[in-house]
Amino acid sequence: MSTPEMTHLKQGPVIFSVILSICYLFVLLVSAVVLDEYAKTEGAWILSLVKREYSVGTVLECAVKCNIETAFTCRSFMYIEKDQECLTIPANGKIESVLRRTSTSLYEKKEYLMECVNGIGMDYRGTTSKTNSGKTCQRWASTYPQRPKYALMTPSTHPKADLESNFCRNPDGDSKGPWCYTTDPGTRWETCNIQNCSEECMHCSGKNYRGKISTTENGYTCQHWNAQKPHNHGYIPSALLEKYLEENYCRNPDGDPRPWCFTTSPSKRWDFCSIPRCTSEPPRVVEELTCATGDGSAYRGTIGVTASGKACQVWATQTPQQHNRTPDNYPCKGLELNYCRNPDHEKMPWCFTTDPETRWEYCKVPSCGDVPGPDYAAPPPAEEDCYVDDGTDYRGMVTETISGKRCQSWSSMTPHSHNKTPQVFPKADLRRNLCRNPDGDRAPWCYTTDPSVRWEFCSVNRCPTAPKPTPKPDKHDQPKPKPSQTPSDDSRDCKVGNGGTYRGPTSMTVLGVTCQSWSAQSPHQHTSFTPESHPDKGMESNNCRNPDNDANGPWCYTTDRNQKWDYCQIPDCAGLKCGQPVSKPRRCFGRIVGGCVSKPHSWPWQISLRTNTGIHFCGGTLIAPQWSSPHQPSAYMVVLGTHKEGGNEPSKQERNLVKLILGPGETDIALLKLESPAIINDKVLPACLPEKDYVVPPGTECYVTGWGETQGTGGEGLLKETGFPVIENKVCNRPAYLDNRVKEHEMCAGNIEGGADSCQGDSGGPLVCHAQNTFVLQGVTSWGLGCANAMKPGVYVRVSKFTDWINSQIKMNS
Structure with missing residues (x-):
C-alpha cells in the first residue's frame, strides 16, 4: 500500500501530462481554425512583383503573417517547408496566373475565391467585373469615363472595401448588392449579377450545384456519398474530387438532367432531387461555331450529320429515337434543331440519328487548331514505360501522379483551367490524361483531378542507365556477410515503405545530379535538415535520406545551383509484388476485339x-x-x-x-x-x-x-x-x-x-x-x-x- 506522499507523487505527473495535452489540443484547434480560412494547392506558385518574405518554422506562422500583413491586402501566401520560407502576396489564382513549382504549397484565402454573395455582399471579394446588362466595370482608381463625385468611392477613401482593379464591390452597403461604375459613358453605375451564396437553386442541369438539399423529390433521405450502405456505388468522393460529392447533398456527377442522390431506403437505389432553377443568368459559354475544342461541349455550329453520314434527329423530337436529351432537360447545351452537340460529357459532339437501326453516333466536327480531334490515331507507346532526360519525348501510358492522384485530361478545363492543350502543343502528344512534359519541365507531369492540387509530377520512373562493368571477385575473397540491420538502420540499397529507415549508399538524384553533403551550406544554404537537427537520420555524408518522412521517398539537396533539392531513385526492397509485372504492359486503351x-x-x-x-x-x-x-x-x-x-x-x-x-x-x-x-x-x-x-x-x-x-x-x-x-x-x-x-x-x-x-x-x-x-x-x-x-x-x-x-x-x- 502506498503512503499519501507516494500517491501525491504519482498523481502529479499525470495532472501535468493532462495540462500539456490540453495545451497541445488547443494549439491544434487554433491551427485548424486559422488554416481552414485558406484553400491549399500543392505544387503551385504565383509570380507576384509585390510580396513580403519571412523565415518561419511552420505553415501556421506563415498564415498568421498573412492575416496581419499591413503592406497590402494579403490574399494568399506560399510556404516552402524544406526551406521554411514564407511569402505573402496580394494576388491569388483569380488575379494572377498560377504556375507549377515543386515543393511549394499555395494557400489562398477562401473569402477572395468565393463567387457568390452573403446578404448584400459587403464582404464580396470575387472577380465579377460585368454588370447586370453586361457592361464592363470601370477600375475603381480611374476617373474616366465616370468621375466619382467628391472621390467618394475610391481605394483611398475606402481602404477596407478592397476597391482594387474593376471588380464588383459594395463599399456603401447598397441594398441591391455589389455594383460598379461602368465604362459606358451613358451609364454611370449599375448593379452586378452575382448569385447569392445561400440561394438553393441550379443553373442548367445542376452540374455545378453546390447547395445543401439532401432530400429527393419523392421524400427520400439521401445516402452519404462516402457511405456504401444501403447502396454500393462507385461515386467515391476521394476518387472524384472534381465532382464535389460532399456529405449527402444532391449532386449531378454523371450528366443526368438534374441533381440526384442515392437514398437511405434499401428499396430505392437513387432518386432525382427537386431543386429550383436560378433566376440569375447562367454562366456564359464562349461559343465555337466552326470547330470544337476539347470535348466539344462549347460547339454551337450547324453540322447535322454523323461521321458515317447519317442525318441527325431533331433534339426536341422523340422519333425514331426516344430519349431525355431534350432542350427542356438540358437548357444550356444549345440543343437547337438537329445540330451535333455534347450535352452529357461524351468525348466529342454527337447526335441521335434518323436511322431506326442506329440510335446515335459521333459527329465529325473539325478540331480548333492544327491537330486532329480526340479520335486521332495514337502513336505506339514506348517499349518501356520510363522516361529519358527530362521526359519531353515520353509517350508512355501512366495517368497517375506521384502521390496517386488521377490526371486531368489535357483537353479539359475542369477542375483546372490551363493553356497546355493539344492545340497549343501539337507535337507533345497530349492525348487523354496521359502524363507528358509539353513545356520542358524536369520530368513528365499532369494537372490533377483534385481541385485543391493543380498539378504534380507523375508516377513514372526514369529509364535506368547501363551499369559500369565491375570485375568479378575471386570466390576466396568474398566479403564477410554484414550483420542483420535493425529497422532504424537499414543500409541495404533499397527502401522499405517511404524510405524513412534507408541508410544505403546512393548519393545521386533521380536526374543523375550528385547530392550535396547534409552538413554543407554550399551551393545551397539550409537549416531545416542537418546532422545536428536530425542526429538519428543517418545524415553524416551526402547520401540520400528521408529525414522528414516525405511520402515520395528519400531525397537530398543537390550540387546543382539551379535545383535546390530533388528525390532519389531507390528501388523497393520487397522485389516482385502482386500486380507489378517486370515487363510493363503496352496498355493499349480503347481501340481481344479491336485491341x-x-x-x-x-x-x-x-x-x-x-x-x-x-x-x-x-x-x-x-x-x-x-x-x-x-x-x-x-x-x-x-x-x-x-x-x-x-x-x-x-x-x-x-x-x-x-x-x-x-x-x-x-x-x-x-x-x-x-x-x-x-x-x-x-x-x-x-x-x-x-x-x-x-x-x-x-x-x-x-x-x-x-x-x-x-x-x-x-x-x-x-x-x-x-x-x-x-x-x-x-x-x-x-x-x-x-x-x-x-x-x-x-x-x-x-x-x-x-x-x-x-x-x-x-x-x-x-x-x-x-x-x-x-x-x-x-x-x-x-x-x-x-x-x-x-x-x-x-x-x-x-x-x-x-x-x-x-x-x-x-x-x-x-
Missing part, C-alpha cells in the same frame, strides 16, 4: 484453361501461387507463363487441377486449386485482390486480356489486350444501355461507342485496373450483349464482392 497484341509476359497473371487435349477453353487469373480465379470452367489443366495460345515456350508452366470451387449462389465465379504451386518469376506473377466491397469509380482505366475471338481484327493466337473506362452501374442500367440487367455483384466497363471489348474465349479472364503503380483484379470476364457493340459494354463479376469468400476458401482448402 492490340500484348508485349510478351506483360500480364503475368493471365492463365489459359485447357482441355486434356491442350485446347484453350477460357481464361483465368493467378491470384496466389496455387490458386486461380476463372468463371465456371470445364477445363482439366492450367497453363501459365505463355504469350502464344499454342503455349510452346520455355517459360510455360503446366499444372493439373485438384479442386474446383464454384462461387456462392449462381454467381459466375469459381476458384481452382492447382496440383502444385506456380513458380513465381518475371513471367508468372499473381494479380492483387481488391479491398472488400470496393467499387471502382467511373472513368477508371481498366484492361482485359485473353486469347478469345478477335472478329477479324488480327493478332489471332497471341495474347491481346484492350483498355476502356469503368461505367457506373447506375449509368450501365439505363434503358438504352443494359436496361437493369446488371446486378450489384457485377460491374460494367467499355467504350459507349463500341469498338473494343472482351469476347468468346476470354470468359473467366481478368479485368485489372491500375492504381498506385499496381494492377488490381477488379473483375472477371462474364457476359455481354454481343461483342464490342455500341451502348452494350461488357459485364464482369465484381471481385471485391467475393474477397472474403476467396480468402476463406483458400484458407479452408490449403
